[in-house]
Amino acid sequence: MVPSVLFKAACPDCHGRFELAASSFRLAIGGTSKTTFYSFTCPDCGGLIRKPAGERIVELLTRGGVSTMRLHFSSSPGD
């Protein structure tokens, strides 16, 4: 049995506040903090929200079971 983790989120478009399950989020981890962000769909207005994710948020979401996508950059030839 998987415990359902709920994350508090807010929509900058309609200013709605709600709690969403981990499965509602997508986390994209880039090479820098500027390219690391999480996204979710607002249940109120249906808008796709994308917000920058700091280290704490990344850890929180990852632990909560949010699916993570690692972005690759062609600017790192040694990779």
Ligand SMILES: [Zn+2]
């Ligand atoms: Zn909204």
